Amino acid sequence: MVTPAQVQLHAVVDEGLGNSSYLLDLGDGSALVVDPPRDLRAVLARARAEGLRIRFAADTHLHADFLTGAVQLAHDEQATVLASAAGARRFPHRGLRDGDEVDLGGLGLTALATPGHTDEHLSFLISDGARPVGVFTGGSLIVGSAARPDLLGPDRTDELARAQFASLRRLAALPGPTAVWPTHGAGSFCSAPPGAQRTSTVAHELATNPLLAVGEEQRFVDALLGSLGSYPAYFRRLGEINRRGPAVLDTASVGALAPLSAPEVRRLCAGGATLVDVRPVADYAAAHVPGALSLALRPQFATWLGWVAPPDGAVVVVRNPDQDPADIVWPALNIGVERIEGELAGGLDAWTAAGYGTVGIRVLRPDHLDGEAVHVLDVRQSAEYTAGHLPAAHHVELGTLADRAAELALGPTAAMCGHGERAATAASLLERAGHRDLAVVTGGPQDWADTTGRALVTGPDADPGPPAQDPAARGGGKAHP
Template sequence: MDVEVLVTPGLGDNSYLVSSGGEAVLIDPQRDVERFLTAAASKSVVIREVLETHVHNDYVSGALEIRAATGADLAGPAGGRYEFPIRGLSDGDDVKVGDLRLVAMETPGHTPEHLSYLVFEDAADTPAAVFTGGSLMVGGAGRTDLLGAGLADELARAQYRTLHRLAHLPDEVEVYPTHGAGSFCGTGPAPRERTSTIGTERRLNRALAAGSEDAFVRQQLSDLMAYPAYYRHMAPINRSGPGLVSAIQPPRPLSPDQVARLRDGGAWVVDGRWRVPFARAHIPGSINVELDDTFGSYVGWVMPFAAPLLMVLPDPVDESLGEATTQLLRVGYERVEGYLAGGIGAWRDSGRPVASYRVAGLEELCRARRAGRVAHLLDVRQEVEWDRGRIPNSTHVFVGDLPDRLGDVPRDGEVWTICATGHRAALASSLLDRDGIAVRLVEGTGVDDFLRQCSDPL
């Protein structure tokens, strides 16, 4: 058995290409499938099966894309209520690929229909590995609140029973979860390791250390991070069957006139440049989501789902276009109308106005606070971060909640925005600027640095 882990860093997810005897099964693929096809070709294997562990809440599945490209069969939880042809699997059902037999194991908790897959080599009676999806994760367990508070307790109790069923597997069984470090589908901090073994998890996993079911439920449902707003759209899309990427119009280069016309008609402008150049000059009303691994997630947090988008891209444009488009398609944003050809320079050269706001570093913030010149300091970190430590007399609105809470932000003075590094504060600053609020971005530093280094008379 050969297992290749294909990580999607911005989502914190793993997909798996499992090969044997010239055949392969692909487990939990995302929508950008070329990398999976390339991996299979490099191993000279044919993808025969695609397996889903659950109806995903954090990305658009690539199962139908793989079937269109390879003719592979699809299988997933019988309880998934899929609306397209797929083999429904229940506890004990199996799929054979090469010399491998993958046996479904019902592991509800992260979602009600969740399956894990035990992998048996040749005629072995003991599994060599288990693909655990969003049940047992490295160091923790998949969260159980993504389908709403009404199901969270029931699913947490199911997750407790699932984890202890998995923990009875032999120590040497390899553990291959779908969710890992960087995923909002887990609870609490996750280690950097993407895979593990049952023995290691039995010794070190905090979810397995809970002393009782009730203790586990309390732990599972406490101190949770907020998750992106786009999540609520993923399960319906994955259940009904997403359209093929080939049918989606790719983004096209647009002139400043075209961008202005589309923006004025209701399209959102997302600018992927670094925060400081954006602050110095940007299209009025545009939103600054830096083009890093988390770009798609933060677009999906603050921009209306299925809204038409326009992009301003950092150099090199061709590379940025591919990365931005891929991330947006992964999370279901298909109406990317185009990008500004020539960037902000072309916009300026067309005679159109640009907007800007001020930027400050740690020392400037410290001096301004001591002098009483910071009218309002807005902390846009997650609530669990805020609870761990905050700057006195600052206010808190998580950046993901800001579009719906702009009315809570004071308008009688400049608002300084701060987070942990400047990344989320930059996004928040652009949202405030778009709404006509005077703003100053605190960049390259954050709350923890301030608390360590600034003596604050307040």
């Protein structure tokens, strides 16, 4: 991480959401935390390890991809919340405007208006006396790119892209050695495609960031918008929740899952709850509750939960005994999934002991596909698909599959992604929509190419995707436990 020697800065990276929070040691036993998530476990653990009390919590913008932890820190740590006055937040905070300064004790913070990712976006310049040290750029200048300007809707996108052009140039005018500490980075759906590094310097970005090399506004707008892919549907809800302020949690009680009997789970699911199976793909494929949504517990769990599960619906969990409930509940709360009713007590064994049936799904290695009479459904993001896919593959992004599954006429289908987790989610969505004869491919297109010696197809398809069919012709309906 790029950190000037005289500044003690600790990055806390969320690999799943692709974000960094920062803990800045203020030299007196206290700290400033920038863009803390609602799931504060890692931030607080790092603060305790460093012997720091969090005195300030600063949000660069109204986040769309996670709920802020600033409200919780104000409650639990009596931290002062610093945020844009233009954000009209409805909870106690110190509203900052362009040029406002905050004395952190030895270091100074200056608010810089840098709209573009959002319209109230601030960057926070940290100075030692008159000398700039580093700048928390949030969702403005990021390593190798800039954060996306389309989260406030298509009617605002062009305006915000032009604001991002001006904001990046304002930040690029800072002294070259100034460290750049973005919030969004590799893996974040808030970002245009960034590099692997999460921090940088102004000088390095001027030398390497292609968007800073574009001096004409319209060309910048075209380049930025041309790099954008899809983003999770829950992004459209969280900004307003962050404006109001997430509810303060009783953190001592968060992390447990209420035990539910198999009949209780069956009743809840019949009433519309989503049964989320967080077990590894192999376990889900071997046997699962009919209609369960497969979302293997991994760093990206929360993103896909928020993307494919019904918004604001109740959730019931199926897990293995070695999977920590806190690692399910906290990520869900982090992206605004509040209605977690509990878990199937005793897991799948309890389900079968109650006399309820299970179903399985075939698992195929990539090199087995050539001997199978199946359609390959590639559910990766469009940029991944165009970079290389199987010659006969159909393409539907996983994030759109829930809305399209009932209308797709696929026949025997093998779902494929890069490793298998998204493919299992896709297969579970298809099963919930009534499809049968499904398989999950445990590996991606490159594995297929490596083992078969055949070439992948690159570029977009002329094929618009799997055909639609009258649901009545397919047979079956939505599966329920």
